[in-house]
Amino acid sequence: MDITLQIGGEAGQGINTVGDLLAQVFVKAGFHTFTINDAESRIRGGYNYTQIRVSDNPIHAPVDDLDVIVAFSDDAVIKPRNKLANDGVIVFDDNVEFKDIEACHYAAPLQKVAKEIGGHVRMTNAAALGAVLAMLKFPIELAEETLSSIFKKKGEKVISSNVAVARAMYDRTLEEFSGPCSQNLSTIQQGPGIDKMLLTGNRAMALGAMAANLKWISSYPMSPSTALFQDIITYSRDLEIGTIQTEDEIASICMALGASYAGARSMVTTSGGGFSLMVEAVGLGAMAEIPIVIYNAQRAGPSTGLPTRTEQADLLFMAFASQGEFPRIMLAPKDPLEGFDVAVRAFDLADKFQVPVMILGDQHLADSTWSTPPIDVTKVKIDRGSLSSKGSGDYERYKLTNDGVSPRAFPGDPGKVVVSSSNVHFEDGHITEDPDVRNAMVQKFLKKIPNILDALEPPKIYGPEKADVTLLTWGSSWGAANEAVEILHKDGVSINQLHFCDIYPLRTELLTSVFGQVKKIIAVEQNATSQLAKLIRMETGLDVHHHVNKYDGRPMTPGWIIQQLKEGGVL
């Protein structure tokens, strides 16, 4: 089973709510889901949709064919119509005037039933749910309990009316709609139910940051990063985390650096434009060796670009942002669960090496929802790195050591004076222009790099260990490429995937050996210029053979990648 449902309409029509309901019903029934939200950067009107893919196998990407479309506006019928699978069905609210609709589609009285049975148009969501489930012949019993538990928080009356509306619309659809539907789930049983949560990348990383003892976050809203910041604020009172929405991103990162200098694990969240404003302070963090975690949820640029859409085009910008030369760490999780781990690791790495750590997400990872197994945070152990022992003596914040890392102390520690500076400084933190000290301090930075490389995860191969063709990916493009590899592999193509989560500094061992073995290596990146491939060439002299690039702001699908490979003559 592998079906995709799309709910479309105008912003403000509750499309995401229907999507959430459907995903919850299917996850409760024991299946895997993957949801993408496609929203214009506006609050009302336009054409937005949410797409829920459901499968009994784990899934990692959206696909191209739609089995059921639920439309709340005429655009939501017209625009996706060419993606409808054979025997796919469009359910549209019968308020939407639509003349040339084929007989197989269903003008459903969604609002009418919501009003008649539930007493309020608000329950149109439940009606839509009922209609979709009926289209699929999904056994309603599997859904009813879920519905009750979903609406539980809202009280007894809301539960019963929503359930009644869904049920009524379900029955009515079965009665009124006689056309075929590409999917018939009448015989499905409760699935194995490994997944217990619905997690977006943003939420998973918020949980990871909180598990890592994040104590201060200062940010300024910018799509698609904002939800992470909001999640942390939501739980900040319970968990005693300091949070503030600042006047701009410069203040965000500066506050975070101040808090980190004083000993609190700190983070900022933003997207490319906000990160641009932060750049000077990234250099301050580097020079003063203050740990900081920077999350950039990339969107299509340059400038305002496509505010609510995805891209992976900030990699080189982030790798080289700021004047001067210094170590930094860049991590790009592929999915929410990895995002959780990456967030925890990011804080440890920042503390251990006292460098800026950058998490590169993107809108696709940030906003899409994966069904995932439960997360256990109780075993998370954190590592604050080298700390100066208590007691007095002449403390020197930048004491030269073999590994370039100096034990930290914080203002407030009795008997110590902690001096940091953005100027080149002596070991005691006071400023100097002495050439020998300058050299020693640059070497101090460089000494950290081999140990950082050791602490980073090497890239991973997915699919067969050896293959003729290798897709080279990073970050959230993993999902679509991974499924493309699976499909092609089943078709007898010798293909695998080399994927980077920990991007920079670049680990080259596996990379060189893969380049030595394969016939063709293909960069698959959500940008126009294959930035990871460029970075690899810069660091190793190795060049990929072919490029697959997507830069229209929409996430890749496995089908699209396969088509590009075919058109490019790779397959």
Place this chain on the structure above:
Amino acid sequence: MITLEQLEGVQKITWCTGCGNFGILAALKKAIIELGVPQHEIAMVSGIGCNSKMPHYINLNAFHTLHGRSIPIATGVHVANTNLSTIVHVGDGDTLGEGLGHLIHTARRNVNIAVFIHNNGVNGLTQGQFSPSAPRGYVSKTSPPPPGAPMDPVNPVGLAITGGATFVARGFSGDQKMLVEIMTKAIRHKGFAVVDILQPCQTWNRKLTWAYFNEKTYSLQEASHDTSDRWKAIERAFENGDKIPIGVFYDVERPDLASGLSLPEKEPLKDHQTDLKKLQDIIDGMLL
């Protein structure tokens, strides 16, 4: 509690002879001794400029940061450890130019830090260009040819008061007694304290000189100014002609930022450990 010897700076001072910064440093040392808090509980944040080299001339926890960004950085230091007395030393180019927005936003948040603006009317360290507080008509290498800067100066005292700062004063490097008193009060004040300190730049500023300030300044307190009256304070702040008022303009109490944040109750944020069981409960609440 702290002695003058303990505060003795680590580095040799590089300011020009006759620079107004000497008076501010001397006053700060006296103010800190007067405060009576342990040395390790004071943190200084400075920006970039002649003035911002203060941390190297006094022995305190310090972070010598970026041009224009000290105030948000100090806000971070403060929230991470509210037990610290956090003070900021910045120039006029720094905080009335690059960082002006931060000054206003920090004022409206009433962050419990003290900001000392070394106001010399020039960008000293970059060789004397006119700063945002240079008077109209000020001639420097980067102001348009005479008649000089075709714009009015920023009024730091007026801005701080209207912005929401709860302690606003002006000192003069040449009036040590008053400056020590003001600085001590500013650090003790629970809320955002801004002190505009008149600081002659001996090398570049031929207009705002020791003689100029000696002649024009008068004490607000001797003129029995009411520091709780916002409108009177603003009126005084815009007195900027033949007479320049120095002293405390405005001094009131309002809730500070930290009291409105979800900071831990029992210990500084920096020492707090998130209760993972509570986080697990939150996650369990998300399970379907």
